Amino acid sequence: MGRRARMTHLGVIGGGGWLAGALLRPVLTDRIIKPADLVLSSRSGNISGFEAWPGVHMTTDNAILVDASDVILLSIRPADIEALELDLRGRFVISVMAGVTVEEISDRFGAQRIVRAMPNACAEQRLSFTPWFATRDVRRSELDFARRFFAASGREHVISGEYELDYFTALTGSGPAFPALMADAMIRHAIESGIDPDTADIAVRQLFLGAATQMAGIAQTPADIVELFMEYRGTTAAGLSAMVEADLAHAVFKGLTAARRKAHRSD
Structure with a gap:
């Protein structure tokens, strides 16, 4: 003591x-x-x-x-x-x-x-x-x-x-930066599709809050969640399929690799 x-x-x-x-x-x-x-x-x-x-x-x-x-x-x-x-x-x-x-x-x-x-x-x-x-x-x-x-x-x-x-x-040292990049892309797409900018911003912020809260509190892995929505074969599955086809994972891997390389010595 x-x-x-x-x-x-x-x-x-x-x-x-x-x-x-x-x-x-x-x-x-x-x-x-x-x-x-x-x-x-x-x-x-x-x-x-x-x-x-x-x-x-x-x-x-x-x-x-x-x-x-x-x-x-x-x-x-x-x-x-x-x-x-x-x-x-x-x-x-x-x-x-x-x-x-x-x-x-x-x-x-x-x-x-x-x-x-x-x-x-x-x-x-x-x-x-x-x-x-x-x-x-x-x-x-x-x-x-x-x-x-x-x-x-x-x-x-x-x-x-x-x-x-x-x-x-x-x-994880990035904090909200990487999720914010995807959120920004979703907001910009909503605006280009005719949604009011303020409404688009509110909607996407709440989406990320809800998604993060849910993932933190359930046993399923993120991969399990993706598979579940893919099995529904609905609108979300169509969007997920297009993102997979565009190799979203490759962009994420590339970004994390660059960040990891920089982390060896951050000036």
Whole structure:
């Protein structure tokens, strides 16, 4: 219990970024971190989005942040790591940077106890899928903290290591982006077919909300659902058949392959 209490001092480098805010607001709401035990750094030192927690500390000095914290969350763009000079020896480090390996984090900052994770833009709605893994030196209490931290913003899932994290950076790190691409195509088709743009937008948003909610709550796989509608041989089957014939899967595979390749090092 004593060790968990000490782990409530969290410093977030890149605390002004959208991802840090999306992760931290659910954590503060659930009281996993007390406002007085949270330090955020940014270039300006003035970070919005935390007005509901006036006790949160803000700074422009990363050294002050590190001195005040047991746990360091790295939430910056991968390219910005080049300018970061920190001594993180003895600290528990959580990184949500895409493409920056635990080896690089250790070599640059001296940290040995590291968690790498890849949440997505749905974190603030508590709907992120967050895969993560830890180096072997991470303590049991720190694993528990990481689990609770990411569970606050959705579904956390422990994976095997760097290879899988790079893949999930491509697959789920995109958040709503890939579904949004298909939604946009459906909206544009509806508009070209004479549907009012606002109505088309509302209809497709509700379609995706309903479909995602249903798929999340039933035992059938997405493939099972497709097969079920194909068996009806109705209008939906006609549309599905045309998409299969156009090799929609090939476009999806091609996009994920490109994203996965980029995830090996995201600059």
